[in-house]
Amino acid sequence: MKNLFANRVLNNDTSDLNEIFKNSANPENISFAGGFPDNRLFPDHDLKTAYQNAISQDGQAIFQYASTQGLPALRQKLANRMATCAGVHVDADNVMLTQGGQQAIDLVAKLLLNRGDAMAVEGPTYMGALAAFDTYEPTYYEIPVDQDGMDVHYLKNTLKAHPEIKLIYTVPDFHNPTGTTMSLRRRQALVALANQYDVIILEDSPYRDLRYSGKNLPAIKHFDTEGRVIFISSFSKILSPALRTGWLVADDEIMTELIGLKSAIDVQSPNVTLAAINSYLDHHDIDHHIANINAAYRVKRDAMLNALDRYFPASVTYTRPAGGFFIWVSLPQGIDAQQLLRDVVLPQAHVAYVPASCQFASRQVTNGFRLNFTSLDPITITTGVKRLGAILHNVTTNTTVKVGAQL
Amino acid sequence: MKNLFANRVLNNDTSDLNEIFKNSANPENISFAGGFPDNRLFPDHDLKTAYQNAISQDGQAIFQYASTQGLPALRQKLANRMATCAGVHVDADNVMLTQGGQQAIDLVAKLLLNRGDAMAVEGPTYMGALAAFDTYEPTYYEIPVDQDGMDVHYLKNTLKAHPEIKLIYTVPDFHNPTGTTMSLRRRQALVALANQYDVIILEDSPYRDLRYSGKNLPAIKHFDTEGRVIFISSFSKILSPALRTGWLVADDEIMTELIGLKSAIDVQSPNVTLAAINSYLDHHDIDHHIANINAAYRVKRDAMLNALDRYFPASVTYTRPAGGFFIWVSLPQGIDAQQLLRDVVLPQAHVAYVPASCQFASRQVTNGFRLNFTSLDPITITTGVKRLGAILHNVTTNTTVKVGAQL
Numbered sequence: 096m097k098n099l100f101a102n103r104v105l106n107n108d109t110s111d112l113n114e115i116f117k118n119s120a121n122p123e124n125i126s127f128a129g130g131f132p133d134n135r136l137f138p139d140h141d142l143k144t145a146y147q148n149a150i151s152q153d154g155q156a157i158f159q160y161a162s163t164q165g166l167p168a169l170r171q172k173l174a175n176r177m178a179t180c181a182g183v184h185v186d187a188d189n190v191m192l193t194q195g196g197q198q199a200i201d202l203v204a205k206l207l208l209n210r211g212d213a214m215a216v217e218g219p220t221y222m223g224a225l226a227a228f229d230t231y232e233p234t235y236y237e238i239p240v241d242q243d244g245m246d247v248h249y250l251k252n253t254l255k256a257h258p259e260i261k262l263i264y265t266v267p268d269f270h271n272p273t274g275t276t277m278s279l280r281r282r283q284a285l286v287a288l289a290n291q292y293d294v295i296i297l298e299d300s301p302y303r304d305l306r307y308s309g310k311n312l313p314a315i316k317h318f319d320t321e322g323r324v325i326f327i328s329s330f331s332k333i334l335s336p337a338l339r340t341g342w343l344v345a346d347d348e349i350m351t352e353l354i355g356l357k358s359a360i361d362v363q364s365p366n367v368t369l370a371a372i373n374s375y376l377d378h379h380d381i382d383h384h385i386a387n388i389n390a391a392y393r394v395k396r397d398a399m400l401n402a403l404d405r406y407f408p409a410s411v412t413y414t415r416p417a418g419g420f421f422i423w424v425s426l427p428q429g430i431d432a433q434q435l436l437r438d439v440v441l442p443q444a445h446v447a448y449v450p451a452s453c454q455f456a457s458r459q460v461t462n463g464f465r466l467n468f469t470s471l472d473p474i475t476i477t478t479g480v481k482r483l484g485a486i487l488h489n490v491t492t493n494t495t496v497k498v499g500a501q502l
Numbered sequence: 503m504k505n506l507f508a509n510r511v512l513n514n515d516t517s518d519l520n521e522i523f524k525n526s527a528n529p530e531n532i533s534f535a536g537g538f539p540d541n542r543l544f545p546d547h548d549l550k551t552a553y554q555n556a557i558s559q560d561g562q563a564i565f566q567y568a569s570t571q572g573l574p575a576l577r578q579k580l581a582n583r584m585a586t587c588a589g590v591h592v593d594a595d596n597v598m599l600t601q602g603g604q605q606a607i608d609l610v611a612k613l614l615l616n617r618g619d620a621m622a623v624e625g626p627t628y629m630g631a632l633a634a635f636d637t638y639e640p641t642y643y644e645i646p647v648d649q650d651g652m653d654v655h656y657l658k659n660t661l662k663a664h665p666e667i668k669l670i671y672t673v674p675d676f677h678n679p680t681g682t683t684m685s686l687r688r689r690q691a692l693v694a695l696a697n698q699y700d701v702i703i704l705e706d707s708p709y710r711d712l713r714y715s716g717k718n719l720p721a722i723k724h725f726d727t728e729g730r731v732i733f734i735s736s737f738s739k740i741l742s743p744a745l746r747t748g749w750l751v752a753d754d755e756i757m758t759e760l761i762g763l764k765s766a767i768d769v770q771s772p773n774v775t776l777a778a779i780n781s782y783l784d785h786h787d788i789d790h791h792i793a794n795i796n797a798a799y800r801v802k803r804d805a806m807l808n809a810l811d812r813y814f815p816a817s818v819t820y821t822r823p824a825g826g827f828f829i830w831v832s833l834p835q836g837i838d839a840q841q842l843l844r845d846v847v848l849p850q851a852h853v854a855y856v857p858a859s860c861q862f863a864s865r866q867v868t869n870g871f872r873l874n875f876t877s878l879d880p881i882t883i884t885t886g887v888k889r890l891g892a893i894l895h896n897v898t899t900n901t902t903v904k905v906g907a908q909l
Contacts (some may be wrong), residue, residue: 096702096729096755096756097755098700099614099668099669099700099701099702100613100614100617100759101612101613101615101616101619101638103612104612104613104759104762104763105614107762129567131566131567132566134562134563134565135562137565137566138564139557139561139562139564142557142565142774143553143558145553146553146554146557146774147550147553147554148554150546150549150550151550153548154546155541155542155544156541157546157742157744158541158544158546158549158742158743158745159538159539159541159544159742159743159744160536160538160743160744163746168677173814192774193767194601194767194769194771195768197766197767197769198767198768199770200730201766201767201768204638205504205508205510205511206508206511207507207508208508209508209509209510209769210617223765223766223769224674226762226765226766227766227767229766230612230763230766248702261506262506294506295503295506300624302699317733321504323503335565335566335774336567336769337564337565337566337567337568337767337772337773337774337775338565338566339768339770339771339772340771340772341569343815344747348503348504352507352511355514355633356637358633359604359608359630359633359634359636359637359725360605360608360634360767360769361600361601361602361604361605361608361746361747362602362604362743363600364601364744364746365601365743365744365745365746365747365772366744367549367553367742367744367775368772368774368775381721385604395885423864425525447815450658482516
């Protein structure tokens with residue numbers, strides 16, 4: 096049947112990555128690869144009650160078709176939350192509920208990208224966003240990331256050289272995969288550049304509330320003067336990913352088109368789920384729940400940073416995130432993290448991570464990897480990092496260790 | 503921002519249709535427009551218990567990320583059901599759970615269609631499928647439908663003239679919008695044509711179980727010899743649309759690619775919902791529930807047919823479906839059902855239907871409309887048809903009635 100498949104599928108070989116994730120899922124391995132919340136933090140009893148209450152309250156009507164944009168009461172709560180937590184003042188009509196943040200990314204790509212259209216992404220960036228964008232076959236321009244987030248000076252030069260760029264995708268808060276946060280100054284500069292070069296910014300912020308030290312910054316959307324910023328977040332990391340509920344904030348002109356596209360994609364999100372989340376928020380202080388999550392994740396992050404400080408060789412560097420799910424590790428030039436994973440780390444150390452290459456649109460950077468610290472307990476984190484450190488000491492000091500053909 | 507939108511959005515003006523649906527939703531009108539199940543048939547108590555049982559049984563683990571393809575236990579139940587109810591023998595690995603049947607349509611379009619690629623659709627066809635396909639900008643070839651479903655002789659000539667056609671979309675069981683069912687002979691002929699011309703068939707069958715007289719036919723997929731048929735169905739019409747849960751059946755090569763695309767679109771369907779449906783099926787006989795639905799819908803269909811027989815003029819014809827949700831009405835040539843709706847039927851009779859034009863890929867056929875009979879009670883159905891009949895008597899006999907510019 097392959098002869099009948101579209102180019103977007105034929106040009107996309109993800110078999111290497113699938114193999115990695117298959118091996119990572121092996122319970123004999125310590126996996127830092129996934130971006131999973133800790134199971135033990137899900138409020139299962141409260142959510143069970145929320146489903147019961149929602150169904151009892153609405154009765155049979157809850158099971159009927161409903162609005163494509165999503166339950167108005169829940170959208171109003173999110174509009175309120177956007178004001179208090181992100182400095183973004185919008186109506187419920189500017190909020191849409193989506194199947195996790197992922198669907199919101201797909202919707203925005205569908206709204207904007209013809210085949211070959213130009214867009215800017217951070218390098219590295221969220222690999223799931225690349226998977227969504229890839230299916231619209233854009234031309235990517237990669238913008239480096241440092242401790243203050245996307246390099247806006249580099250971005251400016253890229254926009255000057257490529258004024259055809261339509262869309263900038265960024266994860267400004269506790270960036271996936273590096274964990275860094277975009278500075279206030281850069282947020283303002285980014286909006287100014289978008290205005291100047293007539294570009295839309297997609298601000299993807301699922302980790303925003305998961306801060307373990309310091310204070311939150313206003314969203315990029317807070318600085319939006321021309322309705323150019325589309326903001327995305329999700330209940331996946333603060334409540335549960337199995338609810339598959341995210342939200343998107345956009346101005347009217349964009350929202351109208353996105354609702355039309357969502358209707359064609361899946362008609363609407365599951366009303367029962369939305370009503371259950373709404374009932375949960377009616378009866379519980381989600382900020383109290385988030386504070387509990389943050390206390391637990393802070394311990395895990397510290398455990399990983401302590402282990403990295405203790406067990407990793409000096410030639411290997413890593414980020415020190417103030418929140419989120421991930422730490423980014425940079426290896427000396429010439430080490431291919433994917434080969435190292437397949438040939439040494441998985442078979443010898445029984446540890447998994449996500450190698451750099453699949454997190455760059457260019458697929459050209461290989462000497463780095465992403466570590467997740469939220470899904471495992473501190474002892475397992477320490478054990479895994481210690482094992483990984485031993486391998487890295489070998490490969491960075493002992494050139495007789497063979498890693499594929501490259502070393 | 504319009505200058506930044508993709509062609510798929512710019513080329514798609516749905517404002518007329520949105521206006522119609524907005525007016526249809528006005529509770530002062532009797533709306534035959536929507537394709538809604540009857541609220542009073544949703545098993546709300548049983549589904550509430552199913553959510554409780556599923557969450558109690560799995561605890562916190564139910565709220566974690568899960569499989570993109572969907573809950574294995576539910577996929578196994580659907581594989582079993584495909585054998586007993588549709589004559590299709592597949593493994594659970596050949597079943598994927600989707601966000602309603604709608605997402606399955608979008609996924610198949612994404613798998614196959616480059617911009618401009620050729621596909622065949624019934625005329626008329628399900629307007630939501632056209633909305634999904636439209637975003638991939640295909641070239642449509644329209645195949646007429648009669649009492650035995652898609653005209654396969656016409657299809658054969660179209661395939662001969664356009665061997666570049668990749669995909670045939672059909673609703674074989676109680677077709678949306680005409681209510682007709684494809685004959686056994688045509689199902690076999692369709693598969694033979696697909697084999698001969700190297701085409702994939704998308705068999706969309708959400709109404710399959712809703713039969714009010716006669717016996718079910720095997721699915722088109724039953725006759726598939728080369729893995730060319732992708733079968734879709736849904737819990738929307740037999741359990742609840744608010745669960746947003748459909749399923750897709752495909753052979754391995756196609757399934758592998760569809761899982762990759764689903765992962766990029768929304769990662770996975772909500773595990774809590776899938777587990778609740780699985781629990782419902784563990785504790786209840788869904789065929790008993792479907793029999794209750796069918797008994798209620800049979801009465802509604804008969805009420806509508808009786809009213810049509812009584813109140814519609816002889817120059818207006820309509821289908822007599824053996825199941826499903828819809829009856830198709832054909833008006834004399836020259837009557838534009840959309841103008842009639844806007845100018846006369848809505849403002850004077852306070853009745854709504856879905857006019858023909860938006861249900862044809864060509865948008866060229868105007869003298870017909872779709873009536874839904876499942877969402878209203880028999881008395882309201884009769885009242886609405888009577889009012890509609892009075893208007894139709896006027897426009898078909900009295901040329902002084904002005905309907906826009908056309909009459």
